[in-house]
Amino acid sequence: MAQVNYAELYLQALQQKFSQGLSFIDLYNTPNNSNIKWVNAKTVQIPRVSVGGFVDVDRDVVGSFTRRADNDWETKTLEHDREFRTLVDTQDIDESNLALSIANITRVFNDEEKIPEMDKYAASKLFTEFNQYGGKANTDTIDSSNVLEAYDEFMATMDDAEVPQQGRILYVTPAFNKLLKQADKIQRSIEVTGNSGRVNRNIYSLDDVTIKMVPSSRMKTAYNFTNGAVPDDSAQQINMILVHPLSVITPQKYEFVSLDQPSAATGGKYLYYERKYWDLFAIEKKVPGIMFNVQSADSGDDSGGTGE
Numbered sequence: 001m002a003q004v005n006y007a008e009l010y011l012q013a014l015q016q017k018f019s020q021g022l023s024f025i026d027l028y029n030t031p032n033n034s035n036i037k038w039v040n041a042k043t044v045q046i047p048r049v050s051v052g053g054f055v056d057v058d059r060d061v062v063g064s065f066t067r068r069a070d071n072d073w074e075t076k077t078l079e080h081d082r083e084f085r086t087l088v089d090t091q092d093i094d095e096s097n098l099a100l101s102i103a104n105i106t107r108v109f110n111d112e113e114k115i116p117e118m119d120k121y122a123a124s125k126l127f128t129e130f131n132q133y134g135g136k137a138n139t140d141t142i143d144s145s146n147v148l149e150a151y152d153e154f155m156a157t158m159d160d161a162e163v164p165q166q167g168r169i170l171y172v173t174p175a176f177n178k179l180l181k182q183a184d185k186i187q188r189s190i191e192v193t194g195n196s197g198r199v200n201r202n203i204y205s206l207d208d209v210t211i212k213m214v215p216s217s218r219m220k221t222a223y224n225f226t227n228g229a230v231p232d233d234s235a236q237q238i239n240m241i242l243v244h245p246l247s248v249i250t251p252q253k254y255e256f257v258s259l260d261q262p263s264a265a266t267g268g269k270y271l272y273y274e275r276k277y278w279d280l281f282a283i284e285k286k287v288p289g290i291m292f293n294v295q296s297a298d299s300g301d302d303s304g305g306t307g308e
Helices: 006-013 015-021 031-035 090-095 102-132 147-160 174-182 284-289
Strands: 043-051 069-077 080-089 169-172 191-193 198-200 209-213 238-243 252-260 269-278 290-294
Touching: 015 102, 031 043, 080 090, 080 102, 090 269, 102 238, 102 269, 102 290, 147 174, 147 238, 147 284, 147 290, 169 174, 174 209, 174 238, 284 290
Parallel strands: 169 209
Antiparallel strands: 043 069, 080 269, 169 238, 191 198, 238 290, 252 269
């Protein structure tokens, strides 16, 4: 009988958790991933097509046809190849009253390491790609008196660049989400639930743009990935990201998880191993679909950049 792979079964059970706990799930699920062409083990190509425009008709000439459509490829190379492994002694499991069970270890790893790192990598890599293609982050100090004005400027810039309005997502830190609730001139509806006395003042969208709150610890411009993901010394606080998921691709190259039962090779211990190989890239021609507000480097404040 084939040995049951408990780690694989546990990973399946976590899929719903990922969709709930991963703040940037919409970027990781961008429809662009279906257009990726793998050219080797770690390189993908994004198809690009260019065509000419209309020209005046010459009624006295027939023929002289030329090709005025062409295609090329935008090439990206994956870099974020990560692994986690641990030995677990059977006696540690027993003597810790099952606290060190494989299920508990993997649960804590996913809650406190894997899912946060996927968010941190998405935010910081998106910022890197944005800068690489000439993007310039807004560094204005934002408070309740001008947060809507800053948001409107972002929206107007995207409108002018012909970024689709439907599907845009606004990622904000909790501090900026609070500013939106307190914003001057904002129109709100207050929902009172029956006779319970509970009042719902949440703001889920602006101009049909979905608002998603992300912990400020997952919204930095740079991280050190030596052991987990911790803010880099050069990191600035990202306060607000307005992005359309069609502006990015997020290739998932490889994911593997396994649990070896105690054996002579593992010294009588369980061996848990997980590997994930993925990346995030901005599409060069769609960078106008990405906007940032970042805490100014000379502000001396790393609390989230609310100006409060």
